[in-house]
Amino acid sequence: MSFYDEIEIEDMTYDPDLQIFTYPCPCGDKFQITLWDLADGEDTAVCPSCSLMIQVIFEPEYIAEKTQAIAVAV
Incomplete structure (x- = not known):
């Protein structure tokens, strides 16, 4: 699998309502990956x-904190 780039999760934008991380794509749209x-x-x-993909660099603990915060809020 060939990636366009490797991006730290801290550089991505998180939408808590949709529970999705996004990052600008050169084509004008946005790369997307869900919290889940x-x-x-x-x-x-x-x-x-388009056909581009990025690899998201993250620590599992960071994702665990986000999912736990959602579970507590529900």
Whole structure:
């Protein structure tokens, strides 16, 4: 699998309502990956408009904190 780039999760934008991380794609759209995909160990964010993919670099503890915060809020 060939990635366009490797991006730290801290450089991505998180939408708490949609529980999705995004990052600008060169095509003008945004790479997307859900919090739950990351929690399942997935690290590939895809752009819905083109064939580019990025690898998301993150610590599992960071994702665990986000998912626990959601569980407490519910």
